[in-house]
Amino acid sequence: MSEYGDRYLVGSQREQVSRFRARVMLFVPLAAILFQVYLPRPFPFLGYLELPLLVTIYFALMRRSQIGGLFIGAFIGLVQDSLSIKQPLGMFGIVKTLVGYFAASVGLRIDVEHVVIRFVLIYFFYFFHQFLYWVLVRGLLGRQIPFETQLTLMLGLLNAFVGVTLFHFMDKLREPA
Amino acid sequence: MDTLLNRYRNITVLLLVIFAQLVLIAVQVRNDQDVRMIRVWSVTAITPLANVLETVRGSVSDFFRNYILMHDERADNRRLQGEVDRLKMENQFLKTEISTADRAKALVAFQQHTQSRTIAARVIAAGAGANSKVVFVDRGSGSGVEKGMAVVTPDGIVGKVIAAYPTASEVMLVTDPEFAAGVVSQKNGAVGTLKGQGQSTCKVDYVPSEEKVEVGEMFYTSGDDRIFPKGFPAGVVRVVRPSSPYQEVLVEPTGLQRGLEAVLIVLEGVHQAIPEVPPANAPVYLGTPPPPAPGEQQAAAPAGPVGTDADKLVQKYKQIGAAENHKFGEGGPGTKPPDFNIKLPAPGAELPAVEAAQPQGSDAAARRHGDAANPLQPQAPPPAAKPPNTPKSPAPTKTGVAASPGPKGAPRVPASPAVPAPQPAKPKPQDQ
Numbered sequence: 001m002s003e004y005g006d007r008y009l010v011g012s013q014r015e016q017v018s019r020f021r022a023r024v025m026l027f028v029p030l031a032a033i034l035f036q037v038y039l040p041r042p043f044p045f046l047g048y049l050e051l052p053l054l055v056t057i058y059f060a061l062m063r064r065s066q067i068g069g070l071f072i073g074a075f076i077g078l079v080q081d082s083l084s085i086k087q088p089l090g091m092f093g094i095v096k097t098l099v100g101y102f103a104a105s106v107g108l109r110i111d112v113e114h115v116v117i118r119f120v121l122i123y124f125f126y127f128f129h130q131f132l133y134w135v136l137v138r139g140l141l142g143r144q145i146p147f148e149t150q151l152t153l154m155l156g157l158l159n160a161f162v163g164v165t166l167f168h169f170m171d172k173l174r175e176p177a
Numbered sequence: 178m179d180t181l182l183n184r185y186r187n188i189t190v191l192l193l194v195i196f197a198q199l200v201l202i203a204v205q206v207r208n209d210q211d212v213r214m215i216r217v218w219s220v221t222a223i224t225p226l227a228n229v230l231e232t233v234r235g236s237v238s239d240f241f242r243n244y245i246l247m248h249d250e251r252a253d254n255r256r257l258q259g260e261v262d263r264l265k266m267e268n269q270f271l272k273t274e275i276s277t278a279d280r281a282k283a284l285v286a287f288q289q290h291t292q293s294r295t296i297a298a299r300v301i302a303a304g305a306g307a308n309s310k311v312v313f314v315d316r317g318s319g320s321g322v323e324k325g326m327a328v329v330t331p332d333g334i335v336g337k338v339i340a341a342y343p344t345a346s347e348v349m350l351v352t353d354p355e356f357a358a359g360v361v362s363q364k365n366g367a368v369g370t371l372k373g374q375g376q377s378t379c380k381v382d383y384v385p386s387e388e389k390v391e392v393g394e395m396f397y398t399s400g401d402d403r404i405f406p407k408g409f410p411a412g413v414v415r416v417v418r419p420s421s422p423y424q425e426v427l428v429e430p431t432g433l434q435r436g437l438e439a440v441l442i443v444l445e446g447v448h449q450a451i452p453e454v455p456p457a458n459a460p461v462y463l464g465t466p467p468p469p470a471p472g473e474q475q476a477a478a479p480a481g482p483v484g485t486d487a488d489k490l491v492q493k494y495k496q497i498g499a500a501e502n503h504k505f506g507e508g509g510p511g512t513k514p515p516d517f518n519i520k521l522p523a524p525g526a527e528l529p530a531v532e533a534a535q536p537q538g539s540d541a542a543a544r545r546h547g548d549a550a551n552p553l554q555p556q557a558p559p560p561a562a563k564p565p566n567t568p569k570s571p572a573p574t575k576t577g578v579a580a581s582p583g584p585k586g587a588p589r590v591p592a593s594p595a596v597p598a599p600q601p602a603k604p605k606p607q608d609q
Contacts, residue, residue, distance in 0.1 A: 090199065093201075097195060
C-alpha cells in the first residue's frame with residue numbers, strides 16, 4: 001500500500017510530508033485528551049468538541065503515512081479509553097485507529113493544505129467517527145443507544161470549524177522542511 | 178513473498194492493531210451471564226469448527242466402518258433374502274393347506290348333511306389334450322364307483338363318471354361339450370337340459386321362450402336324467418337371450434367356481450327338494466340345519482306347491498277345514514271352531530300304493546345295473562314345455578321301463594314322494 005500510495009505522490013507532495021518533533025507528537029495528543037476530559041466539567045458546552053479526534057486527523061493527514069496514522073489513532077484512542085469511565089479499553093482505540101488510517105490514506109492522494117478540503121475532511125471523519133463508535137457500542141457491548149443523525153451533523157460542522165482553526169495553529173508546530 | 182508482504186503491509190498492520198484492540202475489549206467486557214466476551218467469542222468461534230471437524234471425522238469413520246462391515250451385511254442380506262423366500266413359499270404352502278382343509282371340511286359337512294350316499298374322491302389328474310374337460314379321481318370300481326355316477330361338490334354338480342377303473346375313475350366335467358343333465362330353474366321351474374360348451378359357461382337348452390328365466394337365478398338338477406339326484410345346484414344364470422322356439426340361456430356352473438380338488442361321487446342318489454333361497458355365495462361352506470324328524474317333517478309338508486310360510490299355513494288350515502267339514506267364513510258367533518291341533522295324514526300316504534311300497538334307492542339300484550334310461554342322450558327328444566304340475570307322457574327307455582317324470586318338480590324315483598320334499602333321513606354308510 002505504501003508503494004501504491006507513493007505512486008500517486010507527486011514530487012511536491014512527497015516533499016510536503018510534515019515532520020514534528022517527538023515532544024510535539026507526545027504532548028499535543030495528551031493535551032487534547034486532557035482538554036476533552038477535564039474542561040467539559042466546568043464548561044459543559046466544550047464537551048461537544050472532539051479534540052482527540054481532531055488531533056488524530058491532523059497528524060494522520062500531515063504525516064501521510066498509513067501505519068503512522070493508525071498508530072497515532074490507536075494511541076490517542078486507547079489513552080482516551082483509559083480515562084473514560086466504564087469504558088472498556090479499545091473502543092475509541094479501534095475507531096481512531098481506522099480514522100487515522102483512512103485520514104493518512106486521503107492525505108497521500110490530495111492536497112490537505114487547503115482550508116476547504118480540511119473542513120470537508122474533518123466534517124466527514126467526525127461523522128464517520130461517531131457512526132463507527134455507535135456501531136461498536138451496539139455490536140460489541142450490546143448497548144441499545146440511539147444514533148442522532150441531525151445532532152451529529154450539526155456537531156460535525158462545529159468541530160469542522162474548530163478543527164480548521166486548530167489545524168492552522170498546529171501548522172506552526174511543524175518542523176521546517 | 179517479500180513483495181507480497183510489502184504490498185499489504187499497511188492493511189496487515191491495521192488488521193493486527195484492530196484485532197489486538199478487539200481482544201483487549203473482549204478481555205474486559207462480560208456478557209449477561211458474567212462471562213468474559215473473549216471466552217464467549219472463543220467458544221463461538223471454535224465450536225462450529227469443532228463441530229465441522231467432528232462431523233468430518235464421524236463421516237470418515239462411518240464410511241470405513243460401513244465399508245468393512247459391508248461384506249458381512251451382504252452375506253446377511255443374502256441369507257435373510259433366502260429365508261424370506263423360504264418363508265414366503267412356506268406361507269403359500271400353508272395357505273394352500275388351509276384352503277384344502279376348508280374344502281375338505283366343507284366336503285365332509287356336505288357329505289354328512291346330504292341324504293345321498295356319497296364317497297369322497299380327490300382329483301389326481303386331468304385328461305390329456307388342451308381342451309380336455311375330463312379329470313381323473315382316485316376312486317374306482319374298487320370303491321364302488323360305477324360308470325354313470327354323478328360327481329358333485331357342496332357348491333354344485335361337477336360331472337359324471339364316464340369310466341371306472343379299479344383304482345381311479347374318469348369324470349366328464351359339466352363344461353365338456355358332450356355333457357348333459359336335466360335341470361330346472363329355482364324360481365319359475367323352467368325345465369331344460371344343461372349342456373357343456375367346452376368353455377367356462379354352459380348352456381341350458383330346450384327352455385321354451387314363454388318360460389321366464391331371470392339372470393342370477395339358480396338352476397338345480399331336476400333328476401330327469403337319472404344320473405343327478407334332484408336338488409343339486411347346477412349353475413347360476415348369466416345370460417338370457419330370447420329366441421324361438423327355445424330361448425338361449427347361459428349358466429355358470431357353480432361346482433367349478435372354487436377350483437376342483439376334492440369331489441363327492443354319488444353312489445346312491447336321493448332326491449331332495451329345491452331350496453327356495455339360492456345358496457349364499459359364501460367363501461366358506463356353511464352346513465344347512467339338520468333335517469327335521471320324519472313325523473315333524475311330514476306334518477309340516479304342504480300338499481300343494483311349495484310357497485311362503487303364509488301359503489303353507491293357509492294350505493294347512495284348508496286341509497284341517499276339509500278334514501272336519503268346516504267352511505271358513507260360515508257359522509255365526511259362538512259356533513264351535515275347528516280343531517287346529519289334529520294331525521293331518523302325511524303326504525306320502527296319498528301316494529299310490531305301488532309307488533309307496535317300492536323301497537327307496539331302487540332307482541339308484543336300477544341305474545347301477547345299467548337299465549336306467551338317460552333322457553339326456555343326444556338322440557333323446559327335448560323335454561316339451563309344460564305347465565307346472567302337468568304330468569308328462571312317459572318316454573320309452575332302453576329297457577322298456579317308463580321314466581315317468583310325474584308332476585313337475587317331482588323326482589322320477591319311484592319311491593320318492595309326490596311333493597318335492599326331502600326324503601326322510603335314512604341311515605347311510607359313509608364311505609370315505
